[in-house]
Amino acid sequence: MKPxxxxxxxxxxxxxxxxxxxxxxxxxxEYIRLxxxxxxxxxxxxxxxxxVFPGILGRICDRPCxxxxxxxxxxxxxxxxxxxxxxxxxxxxxxxxxMPEVPQEKNGRKIALIGGGPASLTVARDLLPLGYTxxxxxxxxxxxxxxxxxxxxxxxxxxxxxQEVDRILNMGVTTHFNHYIDNLQTIIDKGYDAIFVGTGxxxxxxxxxxxxxxxxxxxxxxxxxxxxxxxxxxVTSTPEKVLVLGGGNTxxxxxxxxxxxxxxxxxxxxxxxxxxxxxxxxxxEDAEEEGIPIIDNHSPIDFVIEDGQLIGxxxxxMTADYDENGxxxxxxxxxxxxxxxxxxxxxxxxxxxxxxxxxxESNIAINKYGLPELDETTYQSSVPxxxxxxxxxxxxxxxxxAVAHGHQAAISIDLFCQGKDLxxxxxxxxxxxxxxxxxQDWMYDSQVSTDKRYAVPTVxxxxxxxxxxxxVELGFSKKTGHEEALRCLNCDVQxxxxxxxCIECDACVDICPEFCINFLENGDEEDLRTRLLAPADExxxxxxxxxxxxxxxxxxxxxxxxxxxxxCAERCPTSSWEMMQFTYNSAVAGQK
Amino acid sequence: MSFERPDFRHPKLAKNSAGYSxxxxxxxxxxxxxxxxxxxxxxxxxxxxxxxSIEPHRVAKMSGIGCSSKTPAYFLSRSHGFNSVHGRxxxxxxxxxxxxxxxxxxxxxxxxxxxxxxxxxxxxxLRRNLNLNYICMNNxxxxxxxxxxxxxxxxxxxxxxxxxxxxxxxxxxxxxxxLGASYVARGFSGDKTQLVPLIxxxxxxxxxxxxxxxxxxxxxxxxxxxxxxxxYVRDHIEATxxxxxxxxxxxxxxxxPEGTSQEVVMHDGxxxxxxxxxxxxxxxxxxxxxxxxxxxxxxxxxxxxxxYVNPEIMETHDIINSTLRPLxxxxxxxxxxxxxxxxxxxxxxx
Numbered sequence: 015m016k017p018x019x020x021x022x023x024x025x026x027x028x029x030x031x032x033x034x035x036x037x038x039x040x041x042x043x044e045y046i047r048l049x050x051x052x053x054x055x056x057x058x059x060x061x062x063x064x065x066v067f068p069g070i071l072g073r074i075c076d077r078p079c080x081x082x083x084x085x086x087x088x089x090x091x092x093x094x095x096x097x098x099x100x101x102x103x104x105x106x107x108x109x110x111x112x113m114p115e116v117p118q119e120k121n122g123r124k125i126a127l128i129g130g131g132p133a134s135l136t137v138a139r140d141l142l143p144l145g146y147t148x149x150x151x152x153x154x155x156x157x158x159x160x161x162x163x164x165x166x167x168x169x170x171x172x173x174x175x176x177q178e179v180d181r182i183l184n185m186g187v188t189t190h191f192n193h194y195i196d197n198l199q200t201i202i203d204k205g206y207d208a209i210f211v212g213t214g215x216x217x218x219x220x221x222x223x224x225x226x227x228x229x230x231x232x233x234x235x236x237x238x239x240x241x242x243x244x245x246x247x248x249v250t251s252t253p254e255k256v257l258v259l260g261g262g263n264t265x266x267x268x269x270x271x272x273x274x275x276x277x278x279x280x281x282x283x284x285x286x287x288x289x290x291x292x293x294x295x296x297x298x299e300d301a302e303e304e305g306i307p308i309i310d311n312h313s314p315i316d317f318v319i320e321d322g323q324l325i326g327x328x329x330x331x332m333t334a335d336y337d338e339n340g341x342x343x344x345x346x347x348x349x350x351x352x353x354x355x356x357x358x359x360x361x362x363x364x365x366x367x368x369x370x371x372x373x374x375e376s377n378i379a380i381n382k383y384g385l386p387e388l389d390e391t392t393y394q395s396s397v398p399x400x401x402x403x404x405x406x407x408x409x410x411x412x413x414x415x416a417v418a419h420g421h422q423a424a425i426s427i428d429l430f431c432q433g434k435d436l437x438x439x440x441x442x443x444x445x446x447x448x449x450x451x452x453x454q455d456w457m458y459d460s461q462v463s464t465d466k467r468y469a470v471p472t473v474x475x476x477x478x479x480x481x482x483x484x485x486v487e488l489g490f491s492k493k494t495g496h497e498e499a500l501r502c503l504n505c506d507v508q509x510x511x512x513x514x515x516c517i518e519c520d521a522c523v524d525i526c527p528e529f530c531i532n533f534l535e536n537g538d539e540e541d542l543r544t545r546l547l548a549p550a551d552e553x554x555x556x557x558x559x560x561x562x563x564x565x566x567x568x569x570x571x572x573x574x575x576x577x578x579x580x581x582c583a584e585r586c587p588t589s590s591w592e593m594m595q596f597t598y599n600s601a602v603a604g605q606k
Numbered sequence: 607m608s609f610e611r612p613d614f615r616h617p618k619l620a621k622n623s624a625g626y627s628x629x630x631x632x633x634x635x636x637x638x639x640x641x642x643x644x645x646x647x648x649x650x651x652x653x654x655x656x657x658x659s660i661e662p663h664r665v666a667k668m669s670g671i672g673c674s675s676k677t678p679a680y681f682l683s684r685s686h687g688f689n690s691v692h693g694r695x696x697x698x699x700x701x702x703x704x705x706x707x708x709x710x711x712x713x714x715x716x717x718x719x720x721x722x723x724x725x726x727x728x729x730x731x732l733r734r735n736l737n738l739n740y741i742c743m744n745n746x747x748x749x750x751x752x753x754x755x756x757x758x759x760x761x762x763x764x765x766x767x768x769x770x771x772x773x774x775x776x777x778x779x780x781x782x783x784x785l786g787a788s789y790v791a792r793g794f795s796g797d798k799t800q801l802v803p804l805i806x807x808x809x810x811x812x813x814x815x816x817x818x819x820x821x822x823x824x825x826x827x828x829x830x831x832x833x834x835x836x837x838y839v840r841d842h843i844e845a846t847x848x849x850x851x852x853x854x855x856x857x858x859x860x861x862x863p864e865g866t867s868q869e870v871v872m873h874d875g876x877x878x879x880x881x882x883x884x885x886x887x888x889x890x891x892x893x894x895x896x897x898x899x900x901x902x903x904x905x906x907x908x909x910x911x912x913x914y915v916n917p918e919i920m921e922t923h924d925i926i927n928s929t930l931r932p933l934x935x936x937x938x939x940x941x942x943x944x945x946x947x948x949x950x951x952x953x954x955x956x
Contacts, residue, residue: 088614454607454640462612517836519641519824520796524649528616548616565840579612587641587824 015539017561017568020510023444026596028556029573030505032095035082037418039442039600040064042079043506046098047458050499052492057102059112064600065099066136066182066417067161069174072100073487074165076294076412084503087552088528088575091467093501094490101495103174114143116185121145123431126206127187128195128371131159132413133212133404135182136420137427140603142185144428150187151201153194157183160214160405161413163242164264166271167483199376208399208427211386212416213371215405219364221259226317230324230359234317237264237362244271244482252277253357257327259283259314260362261291266301268360273304274482281354283327284310286344287334300486304479313344315351317359326355365410376400385409392426392436393419401426424603440601449507449580449593456593458507460580463500504578508596511569513560516590518567522582523547528575531582536568546572611635624659631656633683637676641828643795643821643836644674644743648681650798651712651741654805655682666702666709670695670724673750674716674743674821682712693724696731699738700922706932707923710809711737717744721757721776732785735813737921739805740787742778742816743795745823746834753826764831765823779913780899782816783892788919789815790895792910794839795822804912806851812873813921820908833908844902846889846911850879873917889915 018025028034032042041060048057061068075096083092123146127134130152138148156162157179161170183189195201201209218236221227227234233253235243237260243249256277258269261284272280282301284291288310291298298308312329319325331347367385372378379387379396386395386402393401403419405411429436449457471488478484490498522531529548536542542557543550550557555574562568583591615629631652636645655665665685669675671692678687686709690698699713720728720742731738746759755763755771758778764770782790789811793801801819808815820839822828828835833842870878870890888894895914902909922928929936 088617460608462614464613517641517824517828518796518840519643519822519836520646520649520798521641524645525611525636527611527614529619549618551618564837575614575616577612577614579608581608581611584608585636585640585645587639 015536015542015557015559015570018556018558020558023442023598025556026446026508027442027598029508030596030598031082031084032079032505033598035078036065037078037415038065038421039598040079041506041597041599042095043502043504044597045102046093046095046499046502047504049098049101050459050496050502052496054102054105055107055109055112058106061099061102062112063602065414066139066420067132067178067413068099069103069178070161070170071414072096072098072103073170073174074161075099075414078414084505084575085501088503088577089466094467094470094498097470097490098495098499101490101492101499104489105492105495113181113185116142117145119145120147123147123207124149124205125427126151126201126204126209128198128201128209128211129159129213129404129406130154130157130189130191131212131214131404131416132161133406133416133420133423134159134210135179136417137210137212137403137424138187139182139185140421140424141427142187144604146431148187149190149206150183151190151193151195153192155191157189157191159212160238163245164238164267166241166244166267168270168274168478168486169267171483171485195371197373198371198378199373202376202400206399207431208401210423210427211400211402211406212404212420213369213406215365215367215410217366217368218361219366221314221361221363224314224316226319226324229319229322230317233324233357234359234361237268237360238365240360241267241271244275249275251275255279255356256358256360257281257283257354257356258360258362260364261286261293261310262362262364263293263297264365265362266293266297268362269301269306270304271482272358272360273306274479280306282306282308283312283314283329283354284308285313285332286342287311290334290342304475311347312352313346318353324357324359326353327359328353365405367406367409369406383409389436391422391439393423394426394430394436399430421600421602425601428603440605442601443597443599443605445597446508446510446594447597449595454584456507456580458504458593458595459500460504460578460593462503462577462579463497465497465501467501468494468498506596507578507580507593509558509571509576509578509582510592510594511558511560511571512590512592513563513569515588516560516563516569517588518563518565519587521585521587522591525581525585527579527581528577530571530573530576532570532572533563533567534570535566536562542570546570548572550574609635622656622659624661626656626659626662628652628656630662630684631682633678633680636680638673639749639825641824642673643745643819643823644677645680646795646798647741647743647801647819647821648677650793650795650801650805652681653798653802654809657802658806658809660710660809664709665712667712667714668695668699668702668738669714670716670719672716672719672748673745673823674714675719677743678712678714693719693722693727695719695724696727696736696738696740700731700734700736703736703738703922704928706934707737707928707930708932711739713738713740715740715742717742717746717756717758717778718748721778725757729781729785732782732787732814732816734922734925735786735788735919737812737923738814739808740814740816741805742818743821744778744818744834745821745827746832747823747827749823749826753823760833763833764829765827766825766829768829768831770831777899777903778818779816780896782814782818783895783914786814786919787816787914788813788916788921789912790914791816791912792818792820792908794820794843794910796836796840797843797910800845800848800911803851807872807878807912807915810851810872810874810876811915811917813917813919820910839908842906842908844907844909846898846909846913848911852877852879870915870917878912878915889913892916
């Protein structure tokens with residue numbers, strides 16, 4: 015293999031599994047380290063710069079970082095990254111020092127944001143400090159988009175939501191609430207320099223052709239609409255027996271909300287096997303802990319109506335068949351239909367994009383999936399000054415993806431308004447700082463904690479099931495947060511190898527607890543992976559290869575389960591190994 | 607500074623046939639200088655014991671004084687051990703061995719502990735062919751007292767102080783062959799592919815197995831003028847042979863080219879396969895072995911590998927015809943066989 019180019023910012027970035035997996039590339043180990051030091055303000059600031067909504071995401075994030083966490087490969091459970099984010103938000107002071115200055119004198123550019131969700135708010139946050147004038151249009155009375163209407167209060171209290179949304183609005187966004195745009199052309203005609211569409215995927219899927227759908231309409235609801243009705247108190251109770259159809263997070267929110275509004279026998283019915291459910295494992299767990307059974311492999315046949323009243327549903331049991339490519343086909347099992355009695359059905363079987371406000375006269379190209387034709391890097395549509403982001407761009411994803419889109423769209427809009435090439439993106443800001451503090455002493459806590467993942471305390475179930483406004487999770491205390499933070503393996507503190515000073519004494523090989531380090535004859539990657547001291551079969555993890563050493567051999571380090579404990583550097587007599595903290599901050603709008 | 611290693615080990619590492627993982631053979635974290643050759647030797651010992659599936663509680667680690675003699679703290683922490691007086695490891699090992707012949711004895715010593723203060727002890731353990739794995743971590747200097755030349759420092763070699771050693775060095779391997787050791791090898795801490803099989807062969811050997819491990823002192827004797835530096839040893843190393851150690855009851859799978867291979871069947875039935883570049887280097891002929899060493903020395907080369915082996919020589923217990931059982935297993939009936947036995951002895955003398 016060729017020597018690894020550690021000057022490429024993406025090499026060490028990839029070693030920081032959590033940050034690499036995060037769509038917004040939040041510097042996770044750095045903020046976790048600050049939490050362990052009790053520096054909540056600093057930890058919050060890092061989060062706020064990167065993911066804009068630490069308090070919200072610390073509760074409801076989809077956490078792509080956690081399955082990526084190195085600890086899952088070293089032991090069973092990842093660091094509770096998401097809940098530590100909440101620790102930073104919970105314990106930060108009231109100081110607003112982290113807020114950037116918004117210039118009084120504007121740069122003369124006006125931007126319209128359609129939809130007040132996380133993507134639009136991120137664009138506003140990124141562009142306001144650069145002097146842009148921002149107009150935000152939303153058909154609701156408050157900003158937040160689907161975070162507000164779809165996420166129940168027992169997962170995200172309104173107070174937290176308002177705090178984080180208002181923080182951005184108060185930077186100087188001109189808001190136009192209760193203002194439904196029925197034709198985008200009216201905004202285009204106002205002569206904005208750029209328009210950002212962040213309207214989400216607002217339409218919940220229905221099952222219109224299922225027999226009995228029309229007759230039972232009074233007792234059948236679309237999940238996301240029902241959740242919004244609960245929020246606005248149009249719905250305040252449910253009957254005793256409720257069936258929730260669907261296997262995603264919306265289904266989990268619906269069933270848990272129904273449980274709080276009077277549903278005694280609430281069940282979730284999923285078409286596919288449980289393993290294929292889209293809902294996050296922790297949300298499924300939370301639902302089950304509230305006494306809600308998840309019944310998988312049941313496909314709906316019809317709504318059963320008696321005397322004009324919905325009394326239940328029939329389901330066909332299914333079996334999943336996987337071909338050699340892992341592609342799944344659901345086949346009806348050879349069994350009689352199952353009847354389940356119910357008084358109400360909530361359909362949470364997916365969401366779709368809808369752009370009824372985009373008329374042909376605006377010339378925005380829409381592809382065969384009903385989504386706008388976009389440049390995948392710049393999010394620019396076929397109309398050069400119109401950009402899309404969040405669920406409205408590439409279909410329903412999650413909040414952190416919407417935030418990442420917002421950052422990129424803000425960069426694009428800023429470049430566009432300056433007449434620059436949108437594809438010449440600003441580079442990430444990186445830095446590599448030696449952690450040496452003396453002989454064999456480091457600036458970071460190199461001891462590896464063997465503690466198991468700490469559970470987040472919750473309120474009494476009886477109390478929380480009585481009131482949908484009571485937040486279930488209490489969040490970590492400062493003490494537990496500290497202990498959990500110490501579980502982080504400091505993957506941003508890189509093991510950097512200098513081949514020219516190495517005397518090949520093997521000290522690093524001998525001390526490494528994980529057998530990551532090898533000195534051997536070079537070969538191609540496939541060959542090297544078979545010859546290392548420990549199995550190197552995790553192909554997604556890089557091999558760090560040095561230039562040839564005096565004996566003709568090379569150093570090969572498998573990054574897979576490195577604990578970043580610093581022992582290789584401590585035992586190196588020539589400081590050929592150094593522990594260096596790698597900082598990777600994604601580019602932001604206005605960055606040179 | 608770390609005082610202990612993290613608890614985690616690579617999740618995909620295998621266990622050996624005794625059910626132990628490599629971690630079960632480790633010891634405390636080393637307090638020797640970073641880069642010390644002794645740590646690599648320790649690591650090779652751990653690897654050899656792991657690969658041979660030795661039960662840690664059936665091992666006794668004996669040592670004297672010095673950097674090398676500290677290392678039993680850094681491997682096999684579940685084994686027995688005795689850290690004895692300077693240079694007296696062979697006596698203590700002899701006593702322990704006499705009392706319990708069932709344990710595996712690993713004697714750790716250094717060049718000071720062996721070739722200076724302990725020379726007399728060393729010589730007599732060799733003579734008796736004590737069943738002991740004697741590993742000498744040889745760095746040519748007294749590292750624990752700031753690097754003075756030891757008795758194995760080559761004439762003309764200069765350490766950190768810069769003054770060339772004026773005296774003739776002692777070649778411990780030649781001495782061992784001379785004085786009756788039945789397994790003599792030389793390794794280099796920086797070459798575990800050679801050292802691990804050497805240690806495995808020594809463990810399988812019945813009798814005194816002596817391994818002189820050139821183990822550079824990174825602090826005091828790793829200079830460009832030293833003949834025991836990493837660089838010098840790598841440049842001047844000459845191997846008698848490369849070899850595979852095939853433990854008892856294990857199928858021989860490797861294929862060896864004819865004429866260059868020599869098989870040595872060990873006492874316990876395991877086999878050492880030697881692959882030799884030069885077929886004249888017979889390792890079972892004592893005179894030739896000493897000649898080989900001298901010949902390479904005259905060329906300025908350092909001969910390593912298995913230098914001499916003779917599985918036929920009797921070890922101490924066989925020579926003195928001692929009991930086959932550990933002393934702690936002997937009962938009163940064994941030790942006082944009674945009047946009848948006494949009468950029989952007396953009768954035989956009449």
